[in-house]
Every structure is written in structure tokens, then in C-alpha cells.
Amino acid sequence: MDLILEGIWKAVNLIVTLDPEVLGITLLSLKVSGTATLISLFLGISSGTAVALTRFPGRKIVVSMINTGMGLPPVVVGLLVTIFLWRNGPFGFLEILYTPTAIVVAQAIIATPIVTGITLAAMQNLPPNLRLQILALGATRMQMLWILIKEARLPLLAAVMAGFGGVISEVGASIMVGGNIKGYSRVLTTATVMETGRGNFDVAIALSIILLLLAYLINYLLTRIQQRERPR
């Protein structure tokens, strides 16, 4: 119990004094996971919508693959991305292993199926006649898609939160492809693992608290947008 109080005290200390190292780690977490989420939004919403609105042979197989991907284990992604990015691997020429960019890549791979899956479910959940109605009112194909996306705003924002929550809390892939390099590719989760290994439990608890606060803050903002009164 003392330990937890110590951890909370340490967290308050680190936040109030704006500890430069912790601040750097926090900002990097935010930047890396934010970028990864953005990428996954583009990929996920577009492919999710495409699969939801079209019919093609083998569609059920694709959908179940997307749904499986929603539970993609981060360590598996981490391992594969590491092997691909090795100097002597197929993408070694990029020279991005053990950089924040590599973490972005891995996290985007983790988040994309999550966003795709939720988008797919959200789009399929819209009334089927809505599309016809919109088109009948003279909308172009593009306008229709835009209206559909706006219509599915609630679940789509849930997709954003699920994707972001999945990657900001993820540690397996980040430590493998990022390397947890001090002042460079160290993010909140990998720093927590390291401090635990060092027996600095108070620092580890403090980092966890900062991570939770950050996740809460982001989700609070997104929820504000999600639950906003619809403009009439």
C-alpha cells in the first residue's frame, strides 16, 4: 500500500515539476500513437466502408479475417515488423528499425484491423434504404459516402478510441521494434516495463498513472465530440 502511495506521490512530483525526461517520453507516446491511429483511420475507414458497401465472392472470408485481425497480438506484429525491418531483411534499406517510425508502423498495423472491423460493423448497421434515399435525393456517390460516414459518426468515433486505446497501451511491439532507447524511442509503456525490471516500482507506478491520465484525457475529448448535440 505504501508503494502505491509512493507511486502516486512520485507521479504528482514528475507532473508538477515537468520532469524533462518524462515529458519527452509522454509526448513521444502521444505523437507515435497519434500518428499510428491517424494512419489506421485512413486505411481502416476506407477499407471498412468498401467491404461494407460492396458484395464480392469470398467476402465472408475477408470479413472474418478482419475480425480476427482485431485481436492481432502485438508481439506477433512486433516480431514480424522486426524481421522485415532488419538491415538484412526485405525492408532493411529503409533503416528505420529501432526508431520511433518503426513503432508507428507496428502500431498502425495493430490499429488498422480494429478500425476496419468497427467501421464495417457501423456501416452495415445503417438502414439499407438510406443509401437509396440519399441517391434518390440527387446526391453524387461521393456525397452519399460522406453522409453515410457522418451518419455512422458515433460508432466511428468509438473506432478511433478503440484504435488509439489499443496502441497507446501496447508494449510488446513497441519494445521490439523501437528498442526502448533512452531519449529517442522510449515510450510510456516500454519505460514502465524497464523501471519495473530495475525495481523502481514507484517510478513505474508514476508512469502508469501518467499513461492512464493521458488515455483518459484523449478519450474525454473524443467522447465530447461523439456525444455532441447533432447540429440541426
Next chain:
Amino acid sequence: MKLKSLKIFFHCLWFLALLSLITGLAATPTAQAAKQVKQKNIILATTTSTQDTGLLDVLIPLFEKQTGYFVKTIAVGSGQAMAMGQKGEADVLLVHSPDAEKKFMEGQYGINRRLVMHNDFVIVGPPSDPARIKGSRTSPEAFKKIANSASLFISRGDNSGTHAKEKSIWKAAGVNPVGQRWYQQTGLGMGQTLNVTAEKKGYTLTDRGTWLSLQKNLGLPILMEGDPILLNVYHVIEVNQVKWPKVNAAGAKAFADFMVSPATQKIIKTFGVSKYGSPLFFPDAGKKVEQLGK
């Protein structure tokens, strides 16, 4: 016609995604810098103990300031570090698993293996010492007592230098612990393994440095120390560029030279003294392994 516009829309989305990927790449300036000044990065694969004790946090910034290189420290077990070296995925190794290192050198994977420092391994366990290993003359004798009393032993089980040492002691004791009920493997780093051992009130083999830096929370006293077999020796090895042309040989050499330089050796000598009352590592550059511990 309608389908076509849909396609264009999705192409636009993919393009935007690609664009964000590229800007994402650009947003990390160091990645860009790395491309301009080639071979500025050094990948150092090392054991967890050098990171968990905080030694590298002191040495690396110093090295970077002196030479302008950027060191990417990947802290894994010695086994994995050498596996990375064997694949040419690291430039320089700082490891403590002499037998495996010799094999590594025989395979021509590394060059210039140089002695850096040593400390020693110790056997720690619950204060009550249920296996009565305290007072054992040698560490194989202590391990035998643990086996005979079937007391819980926590092993790293991760091919690290510590794990290799532990296996050699079991061998010397003539005991094969694998599969025994009282023998558990964590597969974790030294710090975490010590925490597991403390929680389960077992015995374990640890390097003194990591134990010293964690000891305040553990409640695991040293029960066996001072046996020559428990010597823990760290070498620096440069990965052989002949095998892997992409290896940053110049950087590796600079780092290895730095580790054995008099100034660095002096820092190693005093590292941890103010915090723990005794040094965590003893500098040994230029010595021979046979001279150590005497």
C-alpha cells in the same frame, strides 16, 4: 460510372493515408538525419544487467558527446545479443557469457573481443535458508543442497549470460534440474526474475550489480559468494564487417575503444559507490581473464 467515382474516392483515401505515412516519417527528424549522415548510428546489443544497473545511462551519453555517434542500446540477454550479432543486426556487443562468446568468435562472427570489466554472481535466497546452503564451500555444493531439499529455484531460462552460468553450475553439481517440480524458469530479465524469486521465496543466481541495485525491495540476502566459478566477466566484441557489410565497423570500434579507455574504466570503477556503498563493476581493461578475482 458510379462505381468509377467510388473507386476514385477510395484512391484518394489511400493516397491521403500514404501521405500521412510520409509526413509521419518526416515528423521524426532523427530518422531523416540518419539518412543524411550515413552510419552515424551504432546498434549496441547488450545484457539486461548493464541497463538495469544504470551503468549505460552514465556511459552512453558521454560516448555520444565525445564521438558524435548515436548509440541504439538494445538490452536483451547475452544469448539474444549474440544471435543479433550473428545475423549482422548489431554492430557491437557488450556481453557476459564467455563460453558462448568463444563459439561466437570461432564462427568468425566477431572481431577484437576485449575484456572490459567483471563483477561476480551470487546465490541469493530467503533469509530462513530452508536448504541450508549458507556455509557451503562451493556453489555446486550449494546447488546440490537446493536440489536435495527440493527447495524452489527460480531460473532465468532465457539463454542469458546468467542462465549459461547457472547451467554450468548445475552441470558441475551433477544435477539436471529441468522438469523438476522445484525448478521454475521465468524467461525474464534479471531484475524481474529477482522480483519473482522474492515473491515466491525461492533461490536464484544473480549478478551482484543487479542485486545491489534492487536489494532494497527484495529481502533476499546473499547466501553464497566468493567461489571462483561465480566470476562474471564482461567483454566487448565488434561484429565482423567481413561477414555483414552493413555493419558499422568504425562505430563499433570507436565504442569498444571507448569502453576500454582509461577514462571510462575510471568511471566504471566508481559507478554505484556513492549509492550502494560498493562498486557494481570492477574495470579490467588490458588484463587477462585468468588474473581476475585474485
